[in-house]
Each structure stands twice: as C-alpha cells, then as structure tokens.
Amino acid sequence: EVQLVESGGGLVKPGGSLRLSCAASGFTFSSYSMNWVRQAPGKGLEWVSSISSSSSYIYYADSVKGRFTISRDNAKNSLYLQMNSLRAEDTAVYYCARDGWGRKNDYWGQGTLVTVSS
Amino acid sequence: EIVLTQSPGTLSLSPGERATLSCRASQSVSSSYLAWYQQKPGQAPRLLIYGASSRATGIPDRFSGSGSGTDFTLTISRLEPEDFAVYYCQQYGSSKYTFGQGTKLEIK
Numbered sequence: 001e002v003q004l005v006e007s008g009g010g011l012v013k014p015g016g017s018l019r020l021s022c023a024a025s026g027f028t029f030s031s032y033s034m035n036w037v038r039q040a041p042g043k044g045l046e047w048v049s050s051i052s053s054s055s056s057y058i059y060y061a062d063s064v065k066g067r068f069t070i071s072r073d074n075a076k077n078s079l080y081l082q083m084n085s086l087r088a089e090d091t092a093v094y095y096c097a098r099d100g101w102g103r104k105n106d107y108w109g110q111g112t113l114v115t116v117s118s
Numbered sequence: 119e120i121v122l123t124q125s126p127g128t129l130s131l132s133p134g135e136r137a138t139l140s141c142r143a144s145q146s147v148s149s150s151y152l153a154w155y156q157q158k159p160g161q162a163p164r165l166l167i168y169g170a171s172s173r174a175t176g177i178p179d180r181f182s183g184s185g186s187g188t189d190f191t192l193t194i195s196r197l198e199p200e201d202f203a204v205y206y207c208q209q210y211g212s213s214k215y216t217f218g219q220g221t222k223l224e225i226k
Contacts, residue, residue: 035215037163045155045163045206047215059213095162103151103210104168106175111162 002026002107004096009112016086016116022079022096022109030054030074033099036081038092039111046092049081050099064090086116120144122207124218130226137194139221141207146187151210154183154192157220158203166205167192199225 008020022034036048049070050059058070069082079096093111100106121144131137141152149170155163165174167183170190180195194201202225207218 037215044220045157045208045217047217050213050215057213061214100165100168102168103215104153104165104174105155105163105208106165106168108162108164 002098004098004107004109006094006096006109006112009094009114011115011117012086013118014087014116017082017084018086018114020081020083020094020096020112020114022081024077024079024096024098027098027107029072029077032101033057034072034079035097035099035105036070036079037095037097037105037108038090038114039095040089040092043092048094051079083114086114088116090114091116119214120147120209120211120216122209122216122218124205124207124221126221127219128222128224130224131197132226133197133199135197137192137197137201137223139192139194139205139223141185141190141192141218143188143190143209147190147209147211149186152183152185152190153208155206155208156201156203157206163206194223197223 003025005023033052035050051070067085071080095111096109097105098107123142125140152170154167157163171183204220
C-alpha cells in the first residue's frame with residue numbers, strides 16, 4: 001500500500017525557517033517524481049515544487065522561488081521542503097504527492113500545517 | 119502561465135441527479151496532462167480522472183471526464199451522498215502545475 005506521511009509543520013514567525021519531510025513507503029520511491037502542493041485555510045490547491053526521480057529536474061512556483069528548496073533522499077525514501085524567509089501568506093497545509101507518470105498526482109499524504117504568525 | 123477557471127463555483131443538486139462541472143483553460147492544454155481531483159473536508163485530494171478521460175484506480179464508473187483544447191468537463195452520472203465535495207481540475211505544462219479554483223458540489 002502506497003503511503004506518504006508528512007511531518008515538520010508548526011508555528012513559525014515571519015522570516016523564520018522550517019523543514020518539512022515526507023516519508024514514502026509501499027512503492028519504489030526512486031522511480032517517481034514528487035511534488036509539494038499547499039492549501040491555505042479555506043482556499044484552493046496551489047502547486048509549490050516538483051523534483052524528478054533522480055533530482056535532476058527541480059521546479060518551483062514563482063511564489064516560493066528563491067525561498068524554498070525541494071530535495072529528496074532516495075536511500076531513505078524521503079522528500080523534503082526547506083522553507084526560508086517565511087511569510088504570512090505561506091500559511092497552509094502542505095501535502096506531498098506522488099507524480100504517477102503522466103503528470104497526475106495519484107497519491108497524497110495527509111498534509112502538515114504550517115502557520116506563519118508573530 | 120495557464121489559468122484554469124472552473125464553473126460553477128457552487129453546484130446544488132440532489133442525490134440521483136447528474137452533475138456537470140466545467141474547467142476552462144486560458145490557452146490550449148494537453149489532454150494527456152489534465153486531471154480532476156475530489157476533496158472532502160479535512161482530507162487530502164483524491165485523484166479521479168487523468169489524461170482528461172481515464173478513471174483512476176478504484177473510481178466508480180459514474181465519474182467520467184471529457185474535453186480537449188481549452189474546455190474540459192467532469193460528469194457524475196448519478197450523484198451518491200458521498201460525492202458531495204469540492205472538485206478541482208489540474209493541468210501540467212511548461213514544467214508547472216496549475217489548479218482551478220474548485221467547484222463545490224453541495225446537497226440541495
């Protein structure tokens with residue numbers, strides 16, 4: 001069974017940093033691209049970042065470029081999102097999702113809440 | 119950047135009725151990269167349709183997708199109580215994903 005479990009969320013002050021993790025199991029993690037998608041309270045879904053299976057290709061939404069860094073450790077079946085210079089508008093539930101070939105997010109974690117507030 | 123506009127914003131229907139949800143793109147989208155998701159309160163999104171018309175694993179056949187170019191449709195043939203949720207379309211292009219703003223399907 002495919003499982004994605006996010007962790008690392010919490011309350012952080014504006015300008016602060018946080019590192020999210022996503023532990024994957026039930027599939028060959030090293031064969032799939034992965035995505036981070038966020039959802040602000042009461043709002044819709046927003047793609048944040050993507051990383052290819054071997055980390056060769058990395059992309060970011062304009063809203064986080066230069067502040068967030070996506071990475072992965074295939075030996076540990078883990079995906080990460082380093083978030084720096086956090087702003088109030090980064091407050092959201094952050095989901096990791098598997099890109100199940102064909103650019104479809106076929107499995108999602110349960111999400112981790114990041115709150116940026118003083 | 120391709121913008122996806124979903125309509126209506128809210129759709130009020132009764133169980134047993136047919137639901138038609140629209141997703142319009144600001145420019146042509148590859149059908150291969152058009153997906154639909156369902157999200158219930160407090161839950162992660164669930165993939166329903168990919169490649170514009172292919173049902174994901176375990177999705178009932180009352181869900182169907184169609185369309186091409188800039189106009190795509192998600193149809194639920196006969197609504198079940200568990201279908202009332204928010205639905206999002208998503209496209210991939212130029213190394214970016216974009217989502218529509220969502221359609222809330224509520225019980226009338």
